[in-house]
Amino acid sequence: MKRIFKKTAIIALISVFPYLTNAQCKGFTKKECLPQLKPYVYNGQLNSAVLNEGDVAELLLTFYSGQDYRIFVCSQEMLGNVEFKLLDTDKNTLFYNKDHDYVKFWDFKSNSTQQLIVQVRIPQSEVKSEIVQSGCVSILAGFKE
Amino acid sequence: MNLKLFINFGTYFVTSLHKKIIFVEKFKTYMMKTYKFLLLILIGGLLLGWSCNSSTDSNQIDNDSLNNVKNEHTKxxxxxxxxxxxxxxxxxxIQKSGAQYKPEILNSYKNTDKYVNVPKQALILGVYGSDLSYVRLFDQIQLSINYLSSIKKLCDELNISEDQGSIAISRMEKNIxxxxxxxxxxxxxxxxxxxxLKENDRGNTATLIILGGWVEALYICTNIVEFDIPQNKDIINRIGEQKYSLNxxxxxxxxYPDDNELHKFIPLLAELRGKYDLVGIEYVKREVVTEKEKKLTTIHSKANVSINKTSFEDIKTTISSIRNKIVNN
Structure with a gap:
């Protein structure tokens, strides 16, 4: 009976885990990430997800000419050095944070309006383990008035 | 006789006890099998649910992968x-492009009570966001307060909790x-x-707000300019550049493939995209300069937007029709 109860408890935990992680992720963005975007005005669109090591996420947005933008990639510490690139629509790399000590935010200015892609990549863990590391990642865009 | 009866009773008792034990054992085995079966179903269901969730998240990616099987990156x-x-x-x-003040084109802040269902209220919340941003540009303090009050009312109607959505509005009197x-x-x-809204699995409602806001902003832009006036060139180019944001x-x-309210707008937006197809944006790439100390990258490039009067008027008519669908009941 005890064993059955134990197993049921484990199953219940497993079933609610994804929802708990997701809710945690959103709370994380609001508390840990948004304050760091200042003095830029947050564009108001929450782009956050729970990602696993090796995963890639992309944000498609338009940079308008004459506007100053800040891209901030905010992630939980256990994910390590999260890489981010700014790509044009032909997938040419315009900026790579790996070249700047995996900096979490960078400012951009475009002389003309164009569609751009922020690509984020979670590094693979160097230690081989059966448990895949996962955590919250938010890609935030801010602009200056 | 009594002894025989006793022995018969004893035999019957032992046999039935044995049967009971066998029954209990069989029942236990059956229960264990059932339990394992249920456990397997539960785990299977969870895995299926998980993969369904993932596939919803990566719906676009799956489509892309199908279209570009060779594209390892997309996968x-x-x-x-x-x-x-x-x-x-x-x-x-639009401020940087030199906007004119025409408050009569806005959706009145007094209309809040006209909107009673959730999708409409979400769309109008977006519409009021653009109207407020526009009147703010011209320092219209009283009108800003009125729009903010209507926004607070809509936040309440949409059950966007006080501490999340509208507490900031309560500070307006002090800071307006x-x-x-x-x-x-x-x-x-x-x-x-x-x-x-996204935390509470209401991303579709959040998207309705974004949709309402974008449509109203483009409606304002197209209705505050005359195409033939040379000073309006900048703002007309901005209108043309909305081609990217429309996509x-x-x-x-x-x-959000399952949201009917959102999908009602797809044919209308597709019609608008058809008008935008006639807007040309010629793009010339130049150097990209990164200044490490300033943590700044400047993308030097040039884009020429070509939009003629017919295209402009077509865009204006189509966006006005979409906007009227949003603000009228």
Whole structure:
């Protein structure tokens, strides 16, 4: 009976885990990430997800000419050095944070309006383990008035 | 006789006891099998649910992967986000292009009570965001307060909790005279509402707000300019450049395939995209300069927007028709 109860408890935990992680992720963005975007005005669109090591996420947005933008990639510490690139629509790399000590935010200015892609990549863990590391990642865009 | 009866009874008792034991054992085995079976079903269901969740998240990616089987890069992308300029950003863009003040084209803040269902209220919340951003540009303090009050009312109607969505609005009386503070209040209100709705699996409602805001902003832009006046060239180019954001908006709506309210707008936006197909944007790439000390990258490039009067008028008519569908009941 005890064993059955134990197993049921484990199953219940497993079933609610994804929802708990997701809710945690959103709370994380609001508390840990948004304050760091200042003095830029947050564009108001929450782009956050729970990602696993090796995963890639992309944000498609338009940079308008004459506007100053800040891209901030905010992630939980256990994910390590999260890489981010700014790509044009032909997938040419315009900026790579790996070249700047995996900096979490960078400012951009475009002389003309164009569609751009922020690509984020979670590094693979160097230690081989059966448990895949996962955590919250938010890609935030801010602009200056 | 008694002894025989006793022995018979004893035999019967032992046999039935044995049967009971066998029955209990069989029942236990059956229960264990059933339990294992149920456990397998539960785990299977969880895994299926998990994969379904993942496939919803990566709906776009799956489609892309099917279209580009050879594209290894696309296969690895787990999540794609689409951003559309917020009402505040749109206002900032048109401000720099020299906007004119025409308050009569806005949707009155007094109309709040006309909108009773959730999708409509969400769309109008976006519409009021753009109207407020526009009147703020011209320092219309009283009108800003009125729009903020209507926004607070809609936040309440949409059950966007006090601490998440509308607490910032309660600060308006103290800060309304400061233009920057008003910007901060607006930014906090809309970003908190977006976060709250997404946290509570109401991303579709958040998308309706974005849709309403973008449509109203483009409607304002097209209705405050005359095509033939040379001074309006900048703002007309900005209208042409919305071609990119329109595509992002359509993709954003498509990421909610089961939402009928959002999908009602797809044919209308597709019609608008048809008008935008005639807007040409010629793009010339130049060097990209990164200044490490300033943490700044400047993308030097040139884009020539070509939009003729017919295209402009077609865009204006189509966006007005979409906007009227939103604001009229």
């Amino acid at each position: 690895r992308v787990k999540k794609i986000f689409y951003n559309v300029p917020s009402p505040i950003e749109m206002a900032s863009i 005279d400061k233009r920057d503070s008003l910007l901060q209040i607006m930014s906090e209100t809309y970003s908190s509402a977006d976060a709250y 992002n908006l359509i993709e954003l709506i498509n990421s």
